[in-house]
Every structure is written in C-alpha cells, then in structure tokens.
Amino acid sequence: MKKQADSSRPQEVERKKKTFGRVYTPKKIVDLILDLADYRGEKIVGKHVVDNSCGDGAFLAEIVERYCRACPDNLKSNLETFVHGIEIDDEERRKCLARLDAIAARYGIPDVRWDVVCADATRFKRFDAKTDYVFGNPPYVRVHNLGASFDRVKTFKFARGGMTDLYLVFYEIGLHMLRPGGTLGYVTPSSFFNSLAGAPLRDCLVRDNLLEKLVDLGHYQVFNATTYATIVVLKKNRTQETTDVYEYDGTLKPVDVLRRDDFFLNGAFYFSSRANLQTLKEIFALGKVGTKFRVKNGFATLADSFFIGDSLDFEHTIPVVKASTGKRTRCLFPYVDGRLIPYEELSQSPELAAYYEKNVDRLKKRSLENPDAWHGFGRSQGINDVAKSKVAVNSLIRNADDLKLTPAPPGTGVYGGLYVLSDLSYEEIASLARRQEFGEYVALLKKYKSGGYYAFSSKDLKVYLEYAYAKREQTRSR
Ligand SMILES: C[S@@+](CC[C@H](N)C(=O)[O-])C[C@H]1O[C@@H](n2cnc3c(N)ncnc32)[C@H](O)[C@@H]1O
Incomplete structure (x- = not known):
C-alpha cells in the first residue's frame, strides 16, 4: 500500500492546526466577507489586495475570480501587480498557486508570476500602508503554542492585553498594511469582544472609528470546531460614525446600526439592537451599586x-x-x-x-x-x-x-x-x-x-x- 504523505497524516494536520492555526474558510463565508467589504465590480481594478495568511487560497481564489471578471484588459500584469498573498507554510502556498493558476487558465491567462510569498507576516513589511483591501482568516494560535515567535508577537500593541492569541496581532498587521481609506475584512474568533487580551484591539477600533460592519456568527459553527466567530469589516479614515451590525446563522440578518456608545460598554463590546443594549446599560448601572446579594x-x-x-x-x-x-x-x-x-x-x-x-x-x-x-x-x-x-x-x-x-x-x-x-x-x-x-x-x-x-x-x-x-x-x- 502507498505510504500516506507526511502532511496528510492526522498528527501532522493536528500539529499544523495548533502551531500555524490552520483552519480553512468555507466559500460562502469568503463570498460574504468580500461582498460586505464591497470588493466587486470595476472599482477593484487597479486596487492592491492582500491575504496575509492565505493558506491554500480560499480568499485569493475568489479574489482572482472577481478580478478576472472585472478587468477588461492587461489581465496578466494586473494579477501580478495587484493581487498579493503571504503564507508561512510553503506547502500551502504551492497549493494556493496551483489553485490560482487554474482560475487564470480558465480566463486564458497562462504563466502568471503570482506575488504570493512564503513568509512570516509578523516580520513582513513590503505591503505596509500600500494596500487597498486586506482579507483573511488569520491563524488562531494560543500564546502557549507560539513557541519561538512568542517574544516577537509580544512586541505588537494588540498583544499587550494578557493571554494573547495570534489572530489579535493579525488585526494590527492588517491595519498597518492598509493605506488611508483602505478596507479590511476578516473572520476571526469573537473572543476579543470581552476578553482581557482583546482590550487593546477594542480600544483601537473605537478610538480610530474603524468598525464599519460586524457580523456576529453567534453559535453558528463556521469551522466545525468550538470557535465562536465574527466577521469584521474595518475601514480607515471613515467619516461615518456608525457600525452596521448583522447576525448570521446561514443567512445574513441586519440587526441595527449602532454608534460606539451603544456597543462599547464598560470597555467591552456588546452587539444587539439598540433597544436591547439600552436595557443592558440599565442592568449594568443599577446592578453595579446594589449590595443585596x-x-x-x-x-x-x-x-x-x-x-x-x-x-x-x-x-x-x-x-x-x-x-x-x-x-x-x-x-x-x-x-x-x-x-x-x-x-x-x-x-x-x-x-x-x-x-x-x-x-x-x-x-x-x-x-x-x-x-x-x-x-x-x-x-x-x-x-x-x-x-x-x-x-x-x-x-x-x-x-x-x-x-x-x-x-x-x-x-x-x-x-x-x-x-x-x-x-x-x-x-x-x-x-x-x-x-x-x-x-x-x-x-x-x-x-x-x-x-x-x-x-x-x-x-x-x-x-x-x-x-x-x-x-x-x-x-x-x-
Ligand atoms: C486560519 S488559516 C486560513 C487559511 C486561509 N486564509 C483560509 O481562509 O482558508 C491561517 C493560515 O495562516 C498561516 N500562518 C500561520 N502563521 C502565519 C504567519 N506568521 N505568517 C503568515 N501565515 C501564517 C497558516 O499556515 C494557515 O495557512
């Protein structure tokens, strides 16, 4: 019998899940994120887009598809110039390249020299302040599984809030990559809504008025694990002061349009209708002063x-x-x-x-x-x-x-x-x-x-x- 390839052995899959946070994003979630960020149509042509932890290319595949559909000419040079990816694991990167080649081939474009690099995004600076769109499903790696990268990860501002997770640092990396007016769309755990580790991220999102849209996935399991997730769309230099809040349980449902004072209570994030959040404020206010229990x-x-x-x-x-x-x-x-x-x-x-x-x-x-x-x-x-x-x-x-x-x-x-x-x-x-x-x-x-x-x-x-x-x-x- 043929010996199973190393990377497909269950232990190896589990190791990579733990150390690299490898979990793939289903296509309907990728589509949803790109749609919410309005990454579609002619306006994406000539715009730099990066997935900074691209894995085997769940996001880049759809990005390239959309780019090919939108771009009228010079498609090859457009793809080489404007679509970018970073992936720490070369085996994944190669799978991603094969996937992108197959898509470009369908549009009659051979031999694209893709700008998808094998690198550690926590050290990578080339895209800083140059990117119009950042997308991804960043790695979820608990602090105690970070190994040799622990010290470097701890130098990030968003890692200063306690038991950190690598996904928090990827928010900082993504925001660095954006140019003024740029848009970021991620799916990540929702633990930063109220965790101690999430405090620096929450403060930054509120202070810099970045939170454009938020989808609470609630109990809906995107990754077939016990990770409760959220989709976040951030925009730099927004003038609008509100956040569109949605829920998702297989379909997207608008919940409300909130101001920061509605959802940022006692330093944590709460997302629901404004009426529910008013009740929550009252519970917090009256609940704080009582001494009966x-x-x-x-x-x-x-x-x-x-x-x-x-x-x-x-x-x-x-x-x-x-x-x-x-x-x-x-x-x-x-x-x-x-x-x-x-x-x-x-x-x-x-x-x-x-x-x-x-x-x-x-x-x-x-x-x-x-x-x-x-x-x-x-x-x-x-x-x-x-x-x-x-x-x-x-x-x-x-x-x-x-x-x-x-x-x-x-x-x-x-x-x-x-x-x-x-x-x-x-x-x-x-x-x-x-x-x-x-x-x-x-x-x-x-x-x-x-x-x-x-x-x-x-x-x-x-x-x-x-x-x-x-x-x-x-x-x-x-
Ligand atoms: C949650 S997976 C997402 C993969 C893909 N973007 C998707 O949505 O299916 C995270 C990916 O980040 C990669 N990764 C982990 N640490 C990284 C780092 N420091 N720099 C770049 N990529 C990293 C992992 O190898 C993995 O492929």
Missing part, C-alpha cells in the same frame, strides 16, 4: 468522584446540591468551621482511612491550592458558606427556561455551579431570576458554549439580581 462558585473538589456520591457512608459527610442539575446527594466534607480536619484525626475512622488510602495517589496529583491539604478539596471556594442558607444556580443556559434554582439550606454544600447568598427568601430570589429578561441578558453577554448554551459568571448573576431587585423596589415605592 453575594454570588459565589460552589465547591471545586477537583476529584468529584471521590468526594461526592450517593453511596458515601462515612462520618464527615454532608448533603450537597449539584447546581447544574439540582440533584441532591452526599459529599465527604473533611472540614469543621471552615478548617480542614487533620488527616491523623480523620483516619481514626478505619473505613474512611481505607477509602483515602485507596485514592491517595490521584488526590495528590490534583493541582492543589495548598499541596499539604491533599486530603481536602482542590480549592477553598464554597467551604465557608456551608452553614449558611443558599440558593444553588446552574451557570449554563440556552434561555430563562433552563435556569435551575435549588434551595441549599444551612449544612448543605453546593458544587457544579453557583450559589446566591441573600437575606431574601428562596421564593423572592427565584421570582427575580426566573424571567425571560434574564435569559436575554445572558444571551447579550455572548459567552457562547456548545449546544446553543450561554455561560454566565457569579458576577453576571449578581449584577442582574441587584438590578431586578432595585427595579422591583422602584416599582413598589411608586
């Missing part, structure tokens, strides 16, 4: 199958609620008054000692907050509140109907989600949280998870409860 994360044992289970029949067990399901079970809780009981004391019980001895290796292998506390939970969260009355809450929902609120009376622990502490009763807390509006609020925060779910944090829930409570009090006092 504390919301925290439940136990993190880092070994649930050891500490939690119906069959646990030892001393030192307590009832526990799994916040994500509302299920009640038992939990080995080796604490008194929030303090870890010494192992010597616990092991006085022969059954408990035997249970620990059987699991000692895996318990010690956890990444423990305190390595000496190997017989306790991995983290201390939730331990001090066991004696208090609480309401357990799941932290992943599709809409308000998925919200689960479970009373966790004094003496009961909570794991697998959040819990609320308040002097309000369970019924009152439930009536504030179980609202359609809460589901809409969580959807607006856009923390996408697979299966159509959205995540929310303890802070997100606290802000909403404080807002809902303050609104209720306002209505009552009228």
